Amino acid sequence: MADHLEAAIAELETARRLMPGNAQVHFFLAQVYRRAGRQEDAQRETVQFEKLKAQQDPLGVPGLLQSADRLGSLISFRDAEPAPRNSTVATRARTRLFAAIL
Numbered sequence: 001m002a003d004h005l006e007a008a009i010a011e012l013e014t015a016r017r018l019m020p021g022n023a024q025v026h027f028f029l030a031q032v033y034r035r036a037g038r039q040e041d042a043q044r045e046t047v048q049f050e051k052l053k054a055q056q057d058p059l060g061v062p063g064l065l066q067s068a069d070r071l072g073s074l075i076s077f078r079d080a081e082p083a084p085r086n087s088t089v090a091t092r093a094r095t096r097l098f099a100a101i102l
Contacts (some may be wrong), residue, residue, distance in 0.1 A: 005036045023052035 012029040019025055030045035 002036075009036065010033045021052060023049050023056055026052060032089060 008034050009029070012032060015022070015025045016029055019084060026045045026049035030042045030049060031046060033039075035043035
């Protein structure tokens, strides 16, 4: 599991560098840092996520609907195959993150 966490962290850190304004990247990175025991890093990413989320979705309504969709995806994602090497950075990061969480 530690290998999955480190791989997810590496992919998400790359995604954060390439997409610094993407709230989801900061959210997922905070989750993986927390699972890896990196509490200070997790807190920093959570603050950044909340800042970006407030800017992008001040009422939180679309986020609520997306959360319900994601829950269904997470349940089915548990049995999914790893993403191929030529997939996007974000897709590979999500694959490794979900493998580490589930």
